[in-house]
Amino acid sequence: MNSNGYSAWLEIDLSRIRENVKEILRISQTEVMAIVKANGYGHGAIEIAQASIEAGATWLGVARLEEAIALRRAGLNCHILVLGYTSPDRIADAVNHNICLTIYDVSIGEAYAEQASKFGGGLRLHIKVDTGMGRLGISPDTAQSFIESIACQPQLNIEGIFTHFARADEPQVLTTSLQIEKFDELIGNLKKVGIAPRYIHASNSAAILNYPGAHFDLVRPGIALYGYAPSPETPLPEAIKPGLTWKTRLTSVRTFPAGHGISYGHVYFTRKAERIGSIAIGYADGYRRVDGNIALVNGKRVPVVGRVCMDQCMLQLDDVPDAQVGDEVVLMGRQGDEFISAEEIAERWSTFNYEVICGLSARLPRVYE
Numbered sequence: 118m119n120s121n122g123y124s125a126w127l128e129i130d131l132s133r134i135r136e137n138v139k140e141i142l143r144i145s146q147t148e149v150m151a152i153v154k155a156n157g158y159g160h161g162a163i164e165i166a167q168a169s170i171e172a173g174a175t176w177l178g179v180a181r182l183e184e185a186i187a188l189r190r191a192g193l194n195c196h197i198l199v200l201g202y203t204s205p206d207r208i209a210d211a212v213n214h215n216i217c218l219t220i221y222d223v224s225i226g227e228a229y230a231e232q233a234s235k236f237g238g239g240l241r242l243h244i245k246v247d248t249g250m251g252r253l254g255i256s257p258d259t260a261q262s263f264i265e266s267i268a269c270q271p272q273l274n275i276e277g278i279f280t281h282f283a284r285a286d287e288p289q290v291l292t293t294s295l296q297i298e299k300f301d302e303l304i305g306n307l308k309k310v311g312i313a314p315r316y317i318h319a320s321n322s323a324a325i326l327n328y329p330g331a332h333f334d335l336v337r338p339g340i341a342l343y344g345y346a347p348s349p350e351t352p353l354p355e356a357i358k359p360g361l362t363w364k365t366r367l368t369s370v371r372t373f374p375a376g377h378g379i380s381y382g383h384v385y386f387t388r389k390a391e392r393i394g395s396i397a398i399g400y401a402d403g404y405r406r407v408d409g410n411i412a413l414v415n416g417k418r419v420p421v422v423g424r425v426c427m428d429q430c431m432l433q434l435d436d437v438p439d440a441q442v443g444d445e446v447v448l449m450g451r452q453g454d455e456f457i458s459a460e461e462i463a464e465r466w467s468t469f470n471y472e473v474i475c476g477l478s479a480r481l482p483r484v485y486e
Contacts, residue, residue, distance in 0.1 A: 380423025416453025
């Protein structure tokens with residue numbers, strides 16, 4: 118890919134994203150809502166959304182109305198669902214941009230109905246049911262009466278009903294099966310009174326892989342869309358792979374004498390004459406200020422030494438004597454025969470792969486292929 122002379126950047130293979138969508142379609146045998154919230158998990162929401170739709174996804178899922186409007190303004194004309202809270206004050210924006218909202222609360226439902234009536238109705242909604250996540254959602258015990266009351270409002274259009282799984286990435290526990298039972302029971306009871314929303318959905322990435330009985334009419338891949346496993350207990354099929362490489366460049370290569378302090382606080386001192394390189398990456402880019410970071414230079418693993426700064430950090434280059442200013446450095450992804458995964462970085466940072474990729478700073482240019 119053409120890096121345009123950037124000092125630090127992300128390379129994103131959109132063909133890989135498209136292949137991931139196709140594989141998820143093959144596995145689920147149903148419609149796909151590509152989850153592109155949080156700037157497409159750090160990959161770039163608009164570009165990932167376009168690639169996903171090209172590959173066959175029919176819906177996009179975001180967390181906030183602002184994300185949905187940005188997709189509309191970029192020319193995405195597919196179905197879009199806001200999965201989180203939207204203020205009743207923003208109903209006009211939702212109607213004008215033809216965006217579906219999530220509803221899960223009686224008082225919010227009343228406010229939505231009042232606001233939608235001012236704009237001629239047509240507010241598209243998906244009902245969220247809390248079957249065990251303990252987050253947003255109406256209780257299954259009160260969901261039917263709530264949904265019946267919403268269905269009586271002509272200005273509100275119930276297009277879907279959904280739930281979210283708390284432990285689908287842990288297939289050995291019973292939690293998800295119990296959630297599915299609660300959700301199935303509610304769907305059955307609604308059908309008895311003539312309420313059958315077009316879209317019933319529940320499966321996140323882990324459930325797509327572990328619970329085929331919960332695919333319903335639509336699945337919502339997030340982390341798997343980008344080629345990362347939901348958890349160690351839920352590995353991905355070989356056909357689903359990451360398409361992102363995080364790169365920077367050597368901006369300085371110097372030899373320091375023994376006993377020379379490196380970076381803030383001098384937590385690292387050279388033990389002998391050492392070649393130290395600087396790279397144009399720091400914690401403002403999402404690179405954590407922790408010990409033990411590793412980078413790839415000329416296809417070899419080299420340690421990050423000294424404290425990570427806001428915009429820079431330093432590498433110990435004795436094992437790559439040919440390294441020079443301008444050389445590409447890989448922080449996540451492949452270089453030669455070596456590979457640094459998001460999961461490896463996450464373990465080093467005491468977190469998980471989601472946070473690694475979602476934490477990639479907006480100031481990092483995204484280069485697409």
